[in-house]
Amino acid sequence: MNSDIPEPSVRIDGGALGVGDGLLMLLREAADPLPAGAVVAVRTSDTSAIHDLPAWCRIMAHTYLGSVAGLESSTFYFRKGEADAIAGPKPDWGVRLPLRADGELHTRDWLVGRVANVPEHTTGSTGFSPRGAVVESGSPTFDFEINDKSRVWASEVADLYEQATAGQWDASRDIPWADLRPLPDPIERAVCQLMTFLAENEYSALYVPAKFVPRINPQFAEVVFFLCTQMFDEARHIEAFTKRALANGGGLQYSAASTQLSLKTLFDQHDFTVASFLLSVLGEGTFLDLLKFIEEHAPDPVTAEVCRRARADETRHVRFGMAHVRYYLGLDPTHYDELHAAVRQRAAGSGHALGHGSEPAYPGSPRDPRGRRPRSGPARRWYSESSRTHCRDARTSATSPGGIRLHAGAGGGDFTAAYAELHVARARIGQSCFPIEKARDDSAWT
Numbered sequence: 001m002n003s004d005i006p007e008p009s010v011r012i013d014g015g016a017l018g019v020g021d022g023l024l025m026l027l028r029e030a031a032d033p034l035p036a037g038a039v040v041a042v043r044t045s046d047t048s049a050i051h052d053l054p055a056w057c058r059i060m061a062h063t064y065l066g067s068v069a070g071l072e073s074s075t076f077y078f079r080k081g082e083a084d085a086i087a088g089p090k091p092d093w094g095v096r097l098p099l100r101a102d103g104e105l106h107t108r109d110w111l112v113g114r115v116a117n118v119p120e121h122t123t124g125s126t127g128f129s130p131r132g133a134v135v136e137s138g139s140p141t142f143d144f145e146i147n148d149k150s151r152v153w154a155s156e157v158a159d160l161y162e163q164a165t166a167g168q169w170d171a172s173r174d175i176p177w178a179d180l181r182p183l184p185d186p187i188e189r190a191v192c193q194l195m196t197f198l199a200e201n202e203y204s205a206l207y208v209p210a211k212f213v214p215r216i217n218p219q220f221a222e223v224v225f226f227l228c229t230q231m232f233d234e235a236r237h238i239e240a241f242t243k244r245a246l247a248n249g250g251g252l253q254y255s256a257a258s259t260q261l262s263l264k265t266l267f268d269q270h271d272f273t274v275a276s277f278l279l280s281v282l283g284e285g286t287f288l289d290l291l292k293f294i295e296e297h298a299p300d301p302v303t304a305e306v307c308r309r310a311r312a313d314e315t316r317h318v319r320f321g322m323a324h325v326r327y328y329l330g331l332d333p334t335h336y337d338e339l340h341a342a343v344r345q346r347a348a349g350s351g352h353a354l355g356h357g358s359e360p361a362y363p364g365s366p367r368d369p370r371g372r373r374p375r376s377g378p379a380r381r382w383y384s385e386s387s388r389t390h391c392r393d394a395r396t397s398a399t400s401p402g403g404i405r406l407h408a409g410a411g412g413g414d415f416t417a418a419y420a421e422l423h424v425a426r427a428r429i430g431q432s433c434f435p436i437e438k439a440r441d442d443s444a445w446t
């Protein structure tokens with residue numbers, strides 16, 4: 001042994017481990033209990049240690065003393081430093097999560113210790129580190145764009161994620177596909193057209209959250225988790241609706257330009273709150289009505305079951321949208337104007353692009369391949385019921401303090417303005433809105 005190196009207080013046999021694959025765990029375990037100034041010897045056959053251990057000593061404020069080469073391995077020596085290399089916060093230790101009575105451990109339960117500190121504002125400097133971890137200085141900064149809690153958070157998000165993971169189903173095995181029987185051609189064609197319409201709307205519901213996930217700082221992990229369940233839900237809905245269209249010999253039918261236009265304006269939204277409001281509160285809120293109607297009037301058990309299961313998922317999506325918007329407006333009610341403007345802008349854009357001042361299409365509004373509203377049959381009955389619901393909501397709004405008056409009915413007048421005001425009225429937080437009340441009351445997930 002080099003005579004300049006004092007006798008170590010502890011010797012560690014690292015075998016073939018290097019700094020990058022476990023040697024540091026052994027070093028920390030051995031060095032932590034020692035007083036400053038103690039000498040540590042570590043032996044390893046890893047050839048990169050000659051470079052990595054001196055660098056690690058610099059970072060940790062230890063003094064690297066040198067090495068002694070052996071036949072198959074080398075022994076490295078360092079003196080434990082006086083200073084605490086990573087100043088500032090320390091990781092949690094001894095914070096045990098409480099188990100529920102049934103032994104389950106829910107996501108909400110991890111909101112203890114440092115993990116419970118969901119930052120109001122953060123930066124990309126925490127990168128992919130899980131919330132609660134202590135991030136070493138010098139880590140790279142990531143380019144996350146959504147770093148404010150108010151722009152994504154919902155108080156109930158952990159519970160909604162819990163419900164989502166528990167409520168997953170299987171479109172291959174949970175639907176009674178074998179119960180499908182031949183239907184009269186007009187009926188089968190109508191079902192297939194509806195399935196086509198539902199599937200294209202589901203694509204937008206999948207792609208909109210997918211667009212935002214990589215922009216959200218992982219410090220808001222529960223929101224990212226929930227959006228991932230929503231994306232998987234929507235993928236399964238597309239799968240189920242497409243399978244129903246194909247399973248009975250009909251096939252996918254027509255996709256209307258007006259519907260595609262409506263979905264594109266949704267997909268083009270760049271603000272998470274606005275997109276969530278338009279998609280989950282207004283679009284999916286209306287979708288609940290449509291799915292319920294199809295479920296009740298379906299000509300076969302497969303169509304009914306697909307819609308029933310999709311509706312349970314959509315209820316959860318609406319709930320998240322409502323919860324987020326409520327959280328956002330709760331912090332600053334003046335944000336209401338942003339949502340008001342977004343609805344007006346989208347309604348105006350849809351109306352202009354359609355080339356007329358009549359009702360713009362939006363998710364949940366069935367149209368035929370030429371963009372016309374249905375004149376008869378189940379789709380027309382749903383359309384009429386849905387329109388009556390809209391008007392009733394608007395009348396309710398008009399009589400409520402601060403409510404918004406609907407200037408025109410569902411069939412004429414300045415519908416762009418009426419449509420915008422109607423949707424704003426429906427979305428006014430804390431006010432009774434038919435689809436939202438249905439969502440709250442839905443027993444499928446409560």
Ligand SMILES: [Fe+2]
Nearest residue numbers: 202205234237
């Ligand atoms: Fe869906």
Ligand SMILES: [Fe+2]
Nearest residue numbers: 205284314317
């Ligand atoms: Fe959805």
